[in-house]
Amino acid sequence: MRRCQREATGNLTGARSANFVTGFRIRRQRISPIEIYQQLLRAYGPQHWWPADTPFEMMVGAILTQNTSWTQVEAAITQLKRADLLDAKAMLACPTDQLEMMIRSTGFFRQKALRLQSFCHFYLCHGGIDALQKRPDDALRALLLAEKGVGPETADSIMLYAFGRAIFVVDAYTRRIFSRLGLVSDAISYARLQSLFHTQLEHDPALFNEYHALIVFHAKHHCRTKPDCLACPLQEACPAAVVNKAPAPSPCG
Numbered sequence: 001m002r003r004c005q006r007e008a009t010g011n012l013t014g015a016r017s018a019n020f021v022t023g024f025r026i027r028r029q030r031i032s033p034i035e036i037y038q039q040l041l042r043a044y045g046p047q048h049w050w051p052a053d054t055p056f057e058m059m060v061g062a063i064l065t066q067n068t069s070w071t072q073v074e075a076a077i078t079q080l081k082r083a084d085l086l087d088a089k090a091m092l093a094c095p096t097d098q099l100e101m102m103i104r105s106t107g108f109f110r111q112k113a114l115r116l117q118s119f120c121h122f123y124l125c126h127g128g129i130d131a132l133q134k135r136p137d138d139a140l141r142a143l144l145l146a147e148k149g150v151g152p153e154t155a156d157s158i159m160l161y162a163f164g165r166a167i168f169v170v171d172a173y174t175r176r177i178f179s180r181l182g183l184v185s186d187a188i189s190y191a192r193l194q195s196l197f198h199t200q201l202e203h204d205p206a207l208f209n210e211y212h213a214l215i216v217f218h219a220k221h222h223c224r225t226k227p228d229c230l231a232c233p234l235q236e237a238c239p240a241a242v243v244n245k246a247p248a249p250s251p252c253g
């Protein structure tokens with residue numbers, strides 16, 4: 001599996017233009033989405049997403065990763081691989097309680113086992129990867145969204161990483177980072193945040209693939225709930241950067 005530079009309409013907040021670094025106000029210029037991408041790529045390098053051997057394995061991973069960490073999903077995928085269940089027909093034929101045991105590490109395993117089997121049914125009924133791949137973006141996305149348990153983030157992950165469509169994946173990390181960078185409000189909707197990327201970036205699946213992966217890496221390593229701004233590659237451009245310098249020694253000792 002693997003610019004246009006139009007202004008996004010109405011979905012950008014007025015970026016804050018200043019930052020505090022221990023009492024010093026520093027002027028910041030708003031950074032563009034493509035500049036953010038370039039800086040993250042320079043800092044972290046290619047992320048080689050999505051980590052899956054086949055499009056079907058990718059789709060299974062996208063469903064399993066809901067409300068859990070990727071480490072837990074990897075454990076489940078390993079179990080499914082060992083049991084030769086990373087195949088829609090085999091997974092559908094597997095007794096649900098056995099499937100539940102194999103994906104137990106991912107949490108909500110009863111619900112996820114049912115959703116996986118429902119997804120297998122959907123996948124087979126629509127002719128599998130080759131037939132689904134022939135559908136245009138809007139029709140394919142609508143089909144995915146009609147599946148129980150497939151919301152916009154999961155549908156768009158599948159669109160991008162399994163079908164190679166130029167659809168930007170938005171998640172809580174994207175909202176956190178881009179609101180801290182002053183480009184959007186932290187209450188922006190999924191659709192409006194997605195439109196920021198769709199209007200300001202070239203519609204290139206490879207770019208969208210790498211960009212989302214870099215956002216996830218950045219959110220895990222620097223822009224966490226409590227951010228680690230000191231060595232952040234975006235710190236110079238970030239209005240929300242918190243850089244605590246050591247206090248100057250007191251002249252009185």
Ligand code: SF4
Nearest residue numbers: 223229232235238241
């Ligand atoms: S400077 Fe801090 S708040 Fe801004 S993007 Fe980097 S880690 Fe996040």
